[in-house]
Amino acid sequence: MAHVAPQALAQGRALLDLLPEPSELGAWSKDGEPQFFEGEDLYIYIDGGAEIYQEYGFLRVIVQDYKSEAGVRLSLEVFEMRSPASAYGMFTFKRSPRGLALDLGDEGQLADYYLNFCKGRFLVTITALDPEESANSEILAVGRAVNLRLNEAGTRPGLVSILTEEDLLEPSVKFFRGPLGVSNSEPLLAGLAAGIENGVKGDYVSGGTVFVLEYPDAESSEEKMAQAKDIFSDLRGFDRFGVSGRVLSSRDPKGRSIFARLEGNFLAFVIGDIDRDEACALLDRVTVRLKTLPKVP
Amino acid sequence: MSPQIERREFLKRGLKFGLLAAGGSAFLSFSRGALFDQSKSLPDIAAVSGDDYEKNAFRAVELLGGIERFVPKNSRVAILANVQSSHPGTFTSPAVLRAAIRLCRQAGAKEVDLLSWQVLKNWESTGLARVAAEEGATLKLIERDEANFRPVPVAAGKSLSEARILNILFDHDVFINMPITKDHAGNRFTGTMKNLMGINSPASNRNFHQPNWQTDRTAIAFLDQAIADLNTVVKPSLNLVDATEFIITNGPFGPGELLKPKKVVAGVDRVAVDAYCASLWGLGVGDIIMLQRAAEHGLGQPDLKKVQIKEMSL
Numbered sequence: 001m002a003h004v005a006p007q008a009l010a011q012g013r014a015l016l017d018l019l020p021e022p023s024e025l026g027a028w029s030k031d032g033e034p035q036f037f038e039g040e041d042l043y044i045y046i047d048g049g050a051e052i053y054q055e056y057g058f059l060r061v062i063v064q065d066y067k068s069e070a071g072v073r074l075s076l077e078v079f080e081m082r083s084p085a086s087a088y089g090m091f092t093f094k095r096s097p098r099g100l101a102l103d104l105g106d107e108g109q110l111a112d113y114y115l116n117f118c119k120g121r122f123l124v125t126i127t128a129l130d131p132e133e134s135a136n137s138e139i140l141a142v143g144r145a146v147n148l149r150l151n152e153a154g155t156r157p158g159l160v161s162i163l164t165e166e167d168l169l170e171p172s173v174k175f176f177r178g179p180l181g182v183s184n185s186e187p188l189l190a191g192l193a194a195g196i197e198n199g200v201k202g203d204y205v206s207g208g209t210v211f212v213l214e215y216p217d218a219e220s221s222e223e224k225m226a227q228a229k230d231i232f233s234d235l236r237g238f239d240r241f242g243v244s245g246r247v248l249s250s251r252d253p254k255g256r257s258i259f260a261r262l263e264g265n266f267l268a269f270v271i272g273d274i275d276r277d278e279a280c281a282l283l284d285r286v287t288v289r290l291k292t293l294p295k296v297p
Numbered sequence: 298m299s300p301q302i303e304r305r306e307f308l309k310r311g312l313k314f315g316l317l318a319a320g321g322s323a324f325l326s327f328s329r330g331a332l333f334d335q336s337k338s339l340p341d342i343a344a345v346s347g348d349d350y351e352k353n354a355f356r357a358v359e360l361l362g363g364i365e366r367f368v369p370k371n372s373r374v375a376i377l378a379n380v381q382s383s384h385p386g387t388f389t390s391p392a393v394l395r396a397a398i399r400l401c402r403q404a405g406a407k408e409v410d411l412l413s414w415q416v417l418k419n420w421e422s423t424g425l426a427r428v429a430a431e432e433g434a435t436l437k438l439i440e441r442d443e444a445n446f447r448p449v450p451v452a453a454g455k456s457l458s459e460a461r462i463l464n465i466l467f468d469h470d471v472f473i474n475m476p477i478t479k480d481h482a483g484n485r486f487t488g489t490m491k492n493l494m495g496i497n498s499p500a501s502n503r504n505f506h507q508p509n510w511q512t513d514r515t516a517i518a519f520l521d522q523a524i525a526d527l528n529t530v531v532k533p534s535l536n537l538v539d540a541t542e543f544i545i546t547n548g549p550f551g552p553g554e555l556l557k558p559k560k561v562v563a564g565v566d567r568v569a570v571d572a573y574c575a576s577l578w579g580l581g582v583g584d585i586i587m588l589q590r591a592a593e594h595g596l597g598q599p600d601l602k603k604v605q606i607k608e609m610s611l
Contacts, residue, residue: 032418043503047381047415048494049550051506052482065422073422075383094547096554113385114552127552129422131385179513184482187584194513253583 011080012036015062018078018122020145022066028074028138031067036060055178056090057082059121065129068138073129076142081121084154085198089175091118093184094125097171102140105147106154109171115139120152162212162289163202164282172203176213186211186271188252191231192224208274210282212290213267225262232258247280263287325449325462327472327534328565340607341598342564342573347611350541353561354396358537360607361563367535368471370405375469376434377495377533379476379487380415383422384551386544389477391424393539393561397473398432406471409434412463414441414499439463446498453594454526456519457505461498462531474533478540478562478574480548484521486585487549488571489536490528490596497527518586525590528567536570538562545578568597569604576601 015036022029035045038060042050045061059080066074081087088106094116095109102108105124108117113131117124126142128135157175176182176199183190185201189211193199198214215221229248233241237253248260252271259270259279268286270279343360345353358364368374376397378389394411401409411429413420417438420426429436439445446461466472476492484491494502505523506516540560547553558577564570568591572582582588582599592599 044499046550047499048487048491048502049381049482049548094553096546098554111552112555125552127384129383129385131555180482180517183514183517184485187485190514190517194515 011038011060012062015060015078015080018146018149019062019064019076020142020149024145025066025138025141027069028066028142031065031073035063037063052093052180052184053079053090055180056093057086057177066142072133072135072138074135074138074142075127075129076146077125077127078146079123079125081123084118084120085157085175086177087118087121087123088154088156089177089181090123091116092174093181094123095171097169099171101170102143104140104143105150107156108143110136110140113139115143117143117147118154119147119150120154122150122152124150157198157200158293159198159200159212159214162286162293163200163210164285164289167205169203169205172201172209174201176200182211182213188258188271189213189269192228192267195220195224203272204282206272206274206278206282208270208272208279208282210286211269211271212286213269215265215267218265221262221265221267224267225260228260228267232260247283249276249279259283261287263290266290325466325530326532327470328532340605341566341569342562342604342606343609344540344560344562344573344606345609345611346558346560348559349611350390350392350539350559350561351396352611353541353559354393354537354563355400356609356611357561357563358396358400358535360609361535361565364400364404367473368401368404368406371407372404372470373408373468374401374406374410374471374473375466376401376409376411376473376475377492378411378413378425379492379495379539380413380419380423380425382550383419384544386542386553386555387477387479387549387551388419388423389425389475390539390541391428393537393541394425394475395428395432396561397475397537398428398434401471401473402433408469410465410469411436412439412465412496413437414439414445414463414495437465439465441499443498443500446501449530451526451530453529454523455590456523457501457526459501460527460530461501463496463498466496466531471535472531472533474536474567476536476538477543478538478571478577479543480545480553480578482548483517484524484585484587486571486575486580486587488574489533489538489567490571490587490591491524493527493531493533494524496531521586522590524587525594525596528591528596529594533567534565536562536564536567538570538574540574540577566597566604568592568599569601572599572601573604573606 096111099109099111105117105119114127179193182193232250343357544553
């Protein structure tokens with residue numbers, strides 16, 4: 001294996017066992033040696049883009065390319081994350097808004113030329129390196145072979161359950177473990193997401209997107225609510241600021257409506273082209289569920 | 298070899314390659330003209346779309362005044378492509394690279410070198426090594442050893458006080474920057490300016506990211522400022538950007554959603570070119586801190602209304 005430090009050899013060997021052998025894959029062979037990266041060495045592999053994995057709780061990854069007799073190439077990456085919540089979160093970050101849901105692992109999805117699935121603490125990504133060649137059946141075959149080798153399972157983090165299912169666009173759901181994931185989905189919340197423990201986001205048919213950010217304690221969430229009030233009322237480009245009951249409202253420079261509500265350790269937002277009644281109804285449904293939420297491990 | 302450069306050699310090299318000392322600052326400029334063509338007879342940005350990416354690249358450079366504007370006869374050309382990953386839409390198109398090498402040959406370049414501290418595997422799996430071999434360009438893979446990089450003070454730097462530039466870059470007369478434009482999970486956008494991290498040492502690049510993998514807004518702003526700072530000390534002769542097929546999610550590594558504008562974009566002004574490329578998928582200058590910081594450094598024009606753009610479809 002390339003890039004294996006001696007102390008990481010044991011973990012590397014464990015990940016090696018997850019790589020399907022060519023005999024399981026028909027007319028495919030391994031293309032080159034597997035690569036193994038651990039901890040901050042992920043920077044060597046994902047140069048300039050490792051932070052998001054680190055934010056979600058990256059431990060190590062093994063990478064193996066495969067090649068068919070016809071010359072079609074696939075890349076298999078098996079990421080071991082800190083917890084099932086970390087793996088699920090990274091899965092939601094990477095999945096396509098337009099992919100096909102798969103019954104693979106805990107959750108899986110096939111997109112145009114790549115597949116992601118999570119299972120327990122593991123996130124598996126399989127990519128066709130020549131997307132002009134249709135390789136979806138081969139991608140699926142590799143995915144199923146890895147799935148059989150993964151002997152653990154996880155469940156969705158509890159916070160995801162606060163997104164009520166009615167009218168929810170499922171592939172849009174993202175679970176966050178830090179501010180970078182949040183700011184990628186909604187730059188407007190970048191500052192407010194500093195210090196979060198977890199977060200979740202989902203788009204609704206109504207045109208609104210729900211974000212819920214979880215802070216370590218009520219003091220932190222109250223401080224962030226005050227910060228939100230400052231941003232939405234004072235910053236250039238924001239207008240129509242108002243407070244009605246427990247809900248802050250404003251309009252951002254792009255003309256989108258914003259509604260925010262504090263609930264214990266949480267801040268809930270609805271952002272988008274949505275009217276006040278619909279947004280408040282969404283916030284009500286979310287906050288009812290927040291009150292009975294189990295803690296994310 | 299010592300990573301330190303003798304002051305005498307530094308000045309000698311600096312004079313030879315346009316490394317100007319002004320108030321303690323250093324600036325490695327490969328540019329052969331004003332930032333904007335004074336006569337306005339030529340566009341600042343040329344963007345050509347079509348199914349044949351090699352032809353698009355040829356035409357984009359032609360619209361910009363022709364390769365001879367950038368590559369003198371008998372010059373030694375350094376090309377910096379992006380070979381960060383072999384996932385689709387994350388690396389410079391082999392067709393666009395092929396065009397660039399052929400253009401340099403056409404201009405009478407004595408030497409065309411592809412500089413990289415990425416590993417050979419990336420070059421092979423992306424098909425870019427094959428293009429280099431077929432076109433007679435030399436792939437110069439540099440070990441990540443700090444001795445292969447030269448300290449360059451960043452006098453105007455706010456996040457970055459010293460860059461560490463590939464020694465071998467100083468042996469060239471022309472520098473063509475050839476990124477692929479794409480998404481970036483940290484600062485949302487990759488283009489000409491971020492690509493210059495490919496000539497800075499990996500150890501120095503790591504300092505662009507704050508310790509302990511902080512990922513909050515301050516850390517991202519620090520990264521963006523560092524990229525803008527780096528760009529104050531090196532100015533490419535030409536930026537030839539692959540905007541043919543690129544990822545707009547899960548960048549910079551992918552796999553992610555592919556957008557296919559089928560465009561090749563050429564220009565000297567990095568800020569303007571990046572602003573144009575970002576606009577291809579709906580990002581504005583307000584969305585990208587790096588562009589704002591670069592504009593504050595005076596590196597170029599972020600307002601596309603003030604830039605002459607020539608678009609063409611083949």
